[in-house]
Amino acid sequence: MRTSRKWALPMLVSLGFLMVAVFMYLVLSKRATPVVGLILVPVAFGLIAGAGTDIGDMIVGGVESLAPTAALLFFAIIFFGIMIDVGLFDPLVRLILRLVRDDPARLVVGTAVLAMIVSLDGDGSTTFIITTSALLPLYLKLKVSPVVLTVVTGLSNATMNIIPWGGPTVRAASALGLSPSEVFVPMIPSLVVGLLIVLAFAFHLGVMERRRIGRLVWSAERIPARVGSGGSGSSGSAGTGDDSTAGAETGGFIDGLDPNRASLRPRLLPFNAMLTVVLLVVLVLDVLPIPVLFMIAAGIALAVNFPRVTDQSAAIVRHSSSIVSVVAMVFAAAVLTGVFQGTGMVEAMALWLTGVIPDALGPFLAVITGVLSIPMTFFMTNDAFYFGVLPVLAETAAQYGVEPVEMARASITGQPVHMQSPLVPAILLLVTLAGVHLADHHRKVLWRAVAVSLAMLVTGVLVGQIPFG
Template identity: 80%
Template sequence: MLVILGFLMVAAFMFLILTKRATPVVALILVPVIFGLFAGAGLGIGDMITDGIKSLAPTAALLFFAIIFFGIMIDVGLFDPLVRGILRLVRNDPMKLVVGTAVLAMVVSLDGDGSTTFIIVTSALLPLYLKLGVSPVILTVVAGLANGTMNIIPWGGPTVRAASALGISPSEVFVPMVPSLVAGLVIVLLFSVHLGLMERRRLGSLVFDQEMVSVGGGGSDTARPARRTGGGAGGDADGGAGQFIDGLDPQRDTLRPKLLWFNAALTVALLVVLVMDILPIPVLFMIAASIALTVNFPKVKEQGEAIARHSASIVSVVAMVLAAAVLTGVFSGTGMVEAMAEWLLGVIPSSMGPFLAVITGVLSIPLTFFMTNDAFYFGILPVLTETAAQYGIEPVEMARASITGQPVHLQSPLVPAILLLVTLAGVSLADHHKKVLWRATVVSLAMLAVGVLLGQIPMG
C-alpha cells in the first residue's frame, strides 16, 4: 500500500507541476499532506514536517543570503567593467564577440538567476550582434550553455533541490563537483570559439568600418548589414554604446565605483573560502552579505531598500525550500520512500544496481528536460537514492550525479528563463534547440565523466 501511495503521490505532484495546475510551493505542501494522511500519519504528520523543516533550515539560509549578496554585487556595479571591457575587446571580430558572450554569461550567472543573466547579456551584446551581422541564435546558444553549466552552483537551484530532497549539505554535493564544473565551462568556451570562427568565416566577405563597430562609435549606413526586426531588449541596432548596457544602467543610483576593488576582493575571498570548505556555506553567505550591505549601504534605510529589491527572488526560492520540507518529511516519516525503494530494488536487475549513480546522471539529461527540477529532484531522485543505498552508493554521490544534466535542463521550454532569452534575442525556440541541445548533452556527459574519473560519482 505504501508503494502505491508513494508513486501516486509522486505522480500527483508531477501532474500538478507539469500542467501548471499549482505552483511548486502549493504542490509541495498539499500533496504530501493529503497522501500522508491516507498513509496513516495522523497527527504525527506535524512532527514529520517539523523534522523536515529543521533539516532544510540551513539550505533556506544559504539561498536567502546568497541572493542578497550577488544581487548587491550587480546593483553596485561589480560586473559593469566586465561588460564594458568585453565591448571594447570584441571590436569587429565575431569570434571575440561570441567568446565574450560566454564569459559575460558565466560571470553574471554567479547570482544564480538565469533571467537576470539573460537580460544583462542580451541588453549589452545583442546590438553588437546585429551590427556585425552575427546570428542572434549564437548568442542564445552560448548564453544558454554557460548559464546551464553554472546552474549547479549551490545557490542556483538544482544543487539545493538535490541536497534538500536527500537531507544533505549543498557543499557536500557541490565542492567535489568543482572539477566537473570547470570541465563543463571549458567545453562551453571551446564551443564558443568554434561557433565564433564559423561566424567569422561566414561574414568574412563583409568589410565593416572600424569606427562603426567601436564602442560608442557612429557609423556609415552603407557598411552596415540590413537591420533585423523582431529584436528584444537590444532595441534599435543603430544605437551607440549607451544602448549596449541598458541591462546595467550606468546612471543607476546604487552604483559604488569607489568600492569596486573592495567588492571584487570580497567576492573572490568568498568563493575561495567556499571551495576550501572551511565554514558552512550558509554561514559564509550570511557574513559576506552583512559585510556587503554595511560597506556599500551604510544607512539603515539603504540596507532595507537593497534587500527589498531582491525580495521577490528571495521569497519564491526560500518558500520552495521550506515547502520541500513537507514532501521530504512525509516521504521519510511514513516509510513511503523505503517501501518504494524496496520495490524498485526488486525490479532493477542486480547487475545494474552498482551503476545506479551513473544511470541517474544519464537519466537526468532527458528527465530534467521533459519535467521540472522540482518534479525530478523531489519526486524521482529520493526513490532512486534509496534504492542505490542497497548497493552501497551514498546519497551525496547520487546528488552529484543528478546535477550533471543541468546544461540540458536549462534549454527546456519548461524553464521560463530560456523563453525570456529567445524572446529578448528575437529567435525561435526551435532554432535555438537545433544548435544547443546536442552541445548541451556533450557538456552534461563530460561533467558526468569527470565526476566518475575523479571518484566523486561511483561506477560499479
C-alpha cells in the first residue's frame, strides 16, 4: 500500500469493520450464501485496501492455514458417517426416544445434555456430527424445528469449549506463558453456571416447540374431526394420533437410520465401538494431529466394515454432499482469514481497540477484556485474538495491577459467541448437517450466546477469579 502509516491505520480499521458488516448483512438477509459471501466480500475489500495482485498470496496463505481443518472435517464426516451407516448409534437413538416419549421439551433438553457429554472430547465437529446424526430424525418426526437443534447443540458445545484441551484456554495460557490448569480450574464455577443457563434455554425452547406443535396438531387433527358428524370422526382422529405415537415408540421414525438398511454390521458393533473410543482417547492424549487420526480411523473403518472396493466407494459417495458443502465453506472462510491477516486489518483493529480505552478504565481491563472477547472472537479467529490482541491488553493491564492469569480467565468467557462465528468451520458443519440456514441459526442463537458469555464473566467476578476494579 502507498498510504502513509498515519492514516493507513484508521483506514484499515474502517475497512475491517465494514467488511465484516457487509458480509453479515448479506448472509443474515439471505442475499448471498455463506460461500459466496466469504469469497467475494473479502476479495472486494482486499482490493480496496490496496492488496493488488498480492491478494492471491494472501488467499493461498489462508487456504494453507485451514487445509488441516478441511482434512479433519473431510475424514471426520466419512468416519462418523460410516459409524452411522453400520448402526453404532442406533441403540443410542432408541434409548433417547424412550426417554423423550414424544415430548419436544424432553427432546431439546436431551439434545443439550448429549451435546455437553460428547463435547468432552474437545472437538466441535465430532460433537455436531454425533448429535445431529442421532437426533435429527427425532426432530423431523416430532416436527420440532431443526433450528432449535443447531441452537442448543451450538450453545452446549460452545460453553464446553473452555475445557483445557478445547483450544481457547490453551491459546490464552500459551500467549501469556501460563499453565492451562491455572486458567481453567478457577473458572469451573463459571462453566457450571453457563451450562445451567444453556439447559434453561433448552427447556424454554422445548416448551415453546411443544406449544407450537400442539397448535399444529389441534389445527390438523382436532378441527377436521369436529367438522365430521358424530363420535366416529372424533374417534378416527384420536386413532390417528395414537398410531403416530406408537410408530415413534417402536423406532419406525428413523428415516435417516433405517433399521433394515443393508449397511448395518451388527456383528462388528463391538469393534466399531472400540475403534471410536480409542480414537477419542488418542485424540484427547494429543498423540497425533487430529486430521491424521481421523484419516487413519476412516481408513480402518472402511477396510473392516466394507472389505469390497465397490462398497468402500459407495460408503464415501453416500456422504459426499455433506463433505462438499462443508469443505467448500472451509476454503471459502480461508479467503476471509487470508485477506484479514494479509492486509493488516486484524492488527489494525486490535491496535485501535486497545488505543481507545481511557486510562481511567485501566483497573477494569480484565472485565473489559471479557466483554471485548465477545465481539472480537466472533469477527476474528481465536489465534488472532489470543496471540495478537490478548498480549497487548495483558501488558497494559499489568500496569494497573491486573495479573496475566486473570486476563486469561476473562478472555475465554466469549467462547459461547465465538463458536457461532462463520469463521468457525465446525458451526458451518452443524448447520449443513441439520439443513439450516446460517442466518436462521444466528437469529436465535446470538443473543442467547451473549447472555451465556456475560453470565460466565459475571460469575468469574463474583467468585473472585476475575478482578473488577
